[in-house]
Amino acid sequence: MHGGRSPWLGSAQRPVSLVRESLKCDALIVGAGITGSLIAERLTRQGLDVVLIDRELPGRGSTTASTAMLLWEIDRSLSQLTEAYGFERASRAYRASLEAVAGLKSLVLQFGLSCELRDKNSLYLAAGYTAKDLFDEHQLRARAGLPGDFLSHQMLLERYGVARAGAIVSPGAADADPVQLSLGLLRIAVARGARLFEGEAVEYDAASRAVCVGLDGGCQIEARSVILATGYVMPSIVRSNIQTTSSSWAIATRPQPQNLWKDGTLIWEDSKDYLYARTTLAGRIIIGGEDSDRAITPEARDRLIPEKSRRLRQKLAALWPMADTEIEFRWAGTFDTTSDGLPLIGPVPGAKGVYAAYGYGGNGITFSFLAAQLIGDLIAGSGSPLLGDFALDRDG
Ligand SMILES: Cc1cc2nc3c(=O)[nH]c(=O)nc-3n(C[C@H](O)[C@H](O)[C@H](O)COP(=O)(O)OP(=O)(O)OC[C@H]3O[C@@H](n4cnc5c(N)ncnc54)[C@H](O)[C@@H]3O)c2cc1C
The missing domain is CATH 3.50.50.60 (FAD/NAD(P)-binding domain)
Incomplete structure (x- = not known):
């Protein structure tokens, strides 16, 4: 798998x-x-x-x-889900997801689980030249009572040092050691x-x-x-008629606490081949994506680790030019997904x-x-x- x-595999596990x-x-x-x-x-x-x-x-x-970004924002935007199922059903899924992250955080706190859980904001980046769709998404989210602010290109650059057409920044996410x-x-x-x-x-x-x-x-x-x-x-x-499997690749840099972006906000992008990035407590940067539904067998997927790692490294350099992109961990995994x-x-x-x-x-x-x-x-x-x-x- x-x-x-x-x-994440620091300590040995008992059989x-x-x-x-x-x-x-x-x-x-x-x-x-x-x-x-x-x-x-x-x-x-x-x-x-x-x-x-x-x-x-x-x-x-x-x-x-897993890169264990505990996002409440779903792979399909609220706009896409609304188009498919109507506003009420779409916003019900989004609100349930928001409450799920909050519930998970409370559970970890209640039991004092030691898993590096940290409260985080998330930054949903526009992938193309315009942030128009993201602005519409933000307005629909506001109508559904979901938290978050729209950032224009200029605001995004000033607050986060990230050069994209725009973004939605939202509270209520988290990251952890899965x-x-x-x-x-x-x-x-x-x-x-x-x-x-x-x-x-x-x-x-x-x-x-x-x-x-x-x-x-x-x-x-x-x-x-x-x-x-x-x-x-x-x-x-x-x-299931709507389930498919997909592989994803990720890399983690060596620790560089002095080089991280503001608050280690979780970053993900509105694009087909996906891009997601986070930091760790030790100050590493993890970046993943390059998802593919073709390289599914472990052999095919793992053969691509060197090539996908190189591409992720380039994407990291483009996203966050001050990063030290030396890779310390590289890996791949498979997960399943649905058409909606x-x-x-x-x-x-x-x-x-x-x-x-x-x-x-x-x-x-x-x-x-x-x-x-x-x-x-x-x-x-x-x-x-x-x-x-x-x-x-x-x-x-
Ligand atoms: C690279 C990558 C990055 C990801 N990043 C994120 C992220 O940032 N945030 C997020 O929320 N999700 C992320 N995911 C998705 C997330 O990792 C998975 O959805 C999640 O781990 C699935 O957990 P699971 O327990 O259902 O499955 P698994 O962790 O795969 O556990 C299933 C278990 O079932 C066992 N099993 C299978 N068949 C049998 C059988 N017949 N009998 C007995 N045991 C069996 C397996 O051995 C396995 O241990 C990512 C996935 C990948 C691959």
């Missing part, structure tokens, strides 16, 4: 024990990345007996590759009694009252609810008791939080209009 080396016998539980979570960890925290908080399995070490999937965030949440769930194992789910049987999941070693886990949190690899019981930019969260059609959380695009961690909340509520018996908006069988 990722190749190369990201800055997790294998599933050696068949088990029963209230809820089985398949996948222990950021999604599985958030769901485990949520369901153990609801008092459920939870089992988590992962075929690799927890957090070593796309979560390790692996420490994920492992911290897992520790909380395990301390509450969740059982974490190494194991690969290979079969799902949802025909009886409980869901039965077959593992590669032959054992089975029976659960009243099964939550699929397997990153971009969707098992065959989940079908909204996630796939909720019950799996035709499989009673099975829930799934996929299709996050660039808002992986924000939407993971939302998934934990929505699926937790569903299992507890309550719904939300967002479940219709994010339905797995929607056509987009």
Whole structure:
């Protein structure tokens, strides 16, 4: 799910024990990345007996590759979403996303998780010669009650030293170390009694009252609810007409705290091949993008790491000329995305008791939080209009 080396894998992880016998539980979570960890925290908080399995070490999937910009702004602009679904539904998704980042920050504070979480503003840059679309986007956001200010070329240059046609600067975002965030949440769930194992789910049987999941070693886990949190690899019981996979590449410079832009604001760009940049607590600059839906196999994706790193380095030099662009980490990862930019969260059609959380695009961690909340509520018996908006069988 990722190749190369990201800055997040500092400390060695203890291996997790294998599933050696068949088990029963209230809820089985398949996948222990950021999604599985958030769901485990949520369901153990609801008092459920939870089992988590992962075929690799927890957090070593796309979560390790994430640049962990916790943005509430969605890959599709509010204007694009409004065009597709109307203003009410589009603004509901944006407001839910804004609340999700706030909820995630409160969770980290509440448990004192050590994951380098920092409150940040975000800077959404115009990619072309004009910022007209961004200005219209800003006005629509204001109508939806979303926070943020429009910056003209001149204001952007004066405040941030970035030369673009314009930007929207918004409060309410954050950044973090995604692996420490994920492992911290897992520790909380395990301390509450969740059982974490190494194991690969290979079969799902949802025909009886409980869901039965077959593992590669032959054992089975029976659960009243099964939550699929397997990153971009969707098992065959989940079908979506609007999901695709994409690869993204990133580099991190050596620490240069004296060279960073104002407040280490999160930067991203309104462009097809995407560009996103952040800083770290140690003063590194991380820049990523160059997304492609063609180089998906790990071999094809990782072969491109040298070339994509060179391009990202050039883009960094153009974006922030005073940066020391010497690269210390370079890596790539795959994630899944949807044609409308909204996630796939909720019950799996035709499989009673099975829930799934996929299709996050660039808002992986924000939407993971939302998934934990929505699926937790569903299992507890309550719904939300967002479940219709994010339905797995929607056509987009
Ligand atoms: C380069 C890059 C940059 C990104 N930047 C950002 C960003 O700035 N902000 C943001 O919010 N998002 C970002 N994302 C997206 C984000 O990283 C992902 O959406 C998020 O990590 C997905 O988490 P997950 O837990 O769903 O999946 P994963 O982390 O991939 O975890 C899934 C887990 O499921 C396990 N698994 C799979 N199949 C099975 C099976 N059959 N049985 C058992 N276990 C299984 C895997 O081993 C894995 O550990 C980025 C992604 C990439 C690649």
